[in-house]
C-alpha cells in the first residue's frame with residue numbers, strides 16, 4: 001500500500017478551513033474520541049472583529065478543552081487549539097506556539113499555508129494535514145509542504161463541501177493521500193496512534 | 195524553507211559583523227521570514243544570500259527590516275483603545291506631565307493613535323510620546339507622519355469603534371495616495387532607535403506600550419524585556435501589550451494588576 005498512513009507516532013492533526021468549514025467542525029468534533037493522544041490544531045479564515053466566540057461555539061461540541069491560542073502557549077496532546085483572528089499561527093520545534101502579525105498571505109491572516117508549512121517543518125512525518133471547505137486557494141501549498149515533509153494529507157470530498165473550490169484546488173495540485181467526507185475524516189482521526 | 199543550521203549561521207554573522215543579536219528571536223518566524231526574503235529577492239542559493247548579508251550594509255538594512263516584521267495599523271483592536279480612552283487616559287490626567295513609551299513603534303501608526311486619544315482628552319499639551327524601534331528606516335517614516343491612503347477607511351471605522359467622536363478625516367490632509375497627519379500631533383513625539391535586546395532603560399514612564407513585538411521573542415528574551423519595562427515604569431504606571439501577549443508567566447507579574455479583559459496592567463507594587 002502507498003504510504004498514506006503515518007509510520008511515526010502522530011504529534012498533531014492540523015485542520016484548515018474557510019467558508020463552510022464551521023459546519024463541518026460542528027459535526028466533526030462530537031464524532032471524535034475524547035482521549036486523543038495528539039494535539040488538534042484548527043486554523044480558520046474569519047472576519048477579524050470580535051469573533052473570539054468561535055472558541056465557545058466549538059467547545060460546546062467536544063469534551064476536549066478548546067483554547068484560542070495565545071503567544072508561546074505550550075502544545076499539549078488531547079487539546080484543541082484554535083488560531084486567533086488576525087495573527088498567523090506558527091509552531092516552534094520545542095512544542096509551543098508563536099504568533100506572527102505579518103503581511104496577509106493569500107489575502108488571509110491567519111493563512112492556512114503559513115501554519116501548514118510551519119507545522120510541516122516542526123513535525124514532518126508526525127503530523128496529518130486536513131483541508132476543508134473554502135472558496136480560496138489557501139492551503140494547497142501548505143499541504144504540499146506537509147506531504148514533502150513526510151506527513152499525511154487529506155482533503156474534504158469536494159461534493160460534500162459547502163464551497164468546493166479549496167479542497168478541489170488542493171486535489172488538482174497535489175497527490176492527496178485521502179479524499180474523505182466528514183464521517184470518514186472522523187474515523188481516520190480516531191484511528192491515529194492505535 | 196532553509197535549514198535550521200543556516201538560520202544559525204546567519205544569526206552568528208549578524209552578531210559578528212554588525213553586533214545585532216537575534217539569537218533569542220522565535221525560530222519559526224525567523225526561518226519563515228528569511229526563506230521569504232530569499233525568494234522575494236531571488237537569491238539562487240543560500241550561500242549567495244549569506245554573502246550579501248555579510249558584505250553589503252545596505253542590504254543588511256533591508257534584511258533587518260524584513261525579518262523583524264514592521265506591519266502595523268492605527269487603532270488596531272478598537273476595544274483596546276477604548277479601554278485606554280476610558281480607563282487609562284483619565285487617570286493620567288491628574289499628573290503635571292505625562293510620559294508615554296511606544297517600544298517597537300514601527301512606522302508610527304500606534305503613536306499617532308495615542309496622540310489622538312490624548313488630544314481628545316485635552317492632555318496632549320502636557321504629554322511626551324517617546325517612540326522607539328530597532329529599525330532606523332521605519333522611524334524615518336514615522337517622523338514624517340505620512341501614511342498610505344488606502345487603509346484610512348478601516349482606521350476611521352476603528353477610531354469610531356474605539357469611542358472617537360470627532361471626524362477622523364479632520365486629523366489629516368490627503369495628497370494623492372497618501373495622507374499627512376496634523377503637525378500638532380507630531381510635535382509631542384520623540385523618535386529614536388532603541389534595541390530592546392541590548393539597550394538600557396532611558397527614562398521613567400506613566401504608560402508603556404509594547405504591542406506585537408514580544409511575539410517575535412522567545413520566553414527568556416520576553417522576560418528580560420518585561421524586566422526592562424518594569425525598571426522604566428513609574429509608580430502606578432501602565433503596561434499595555436498586544437492582544438495575544440501576556441505578563442502572566444513573568445516574575446514581575448505580582449507587582450501588577452490587570453485591568454478588565456484587555457492586555458493592560460497597572461503597577462501596584
Ligand SMILES: C[S@@+](CC[C@H](N)C(=O)[O-])C[C@H]1O[C@@H](n2cnc3c(N)ncnc32)[C@H](O)[C@@H]1O
Nearest residue numbers: 262264266267298300327328389390391405406
Ligand atoms: C509587528 S510590529 C508592531 C508595531 C506596533 N506596535 C503594532 O502593534 O501595530 C513589530 C516592531 O517591533 C520592532 N522590533 C523588533 N525587534 C526589536 C527590538 N529588539 N528592539 C526594538 N524594536 C524591535 C520591529 O522593528 C517592528 O517595527
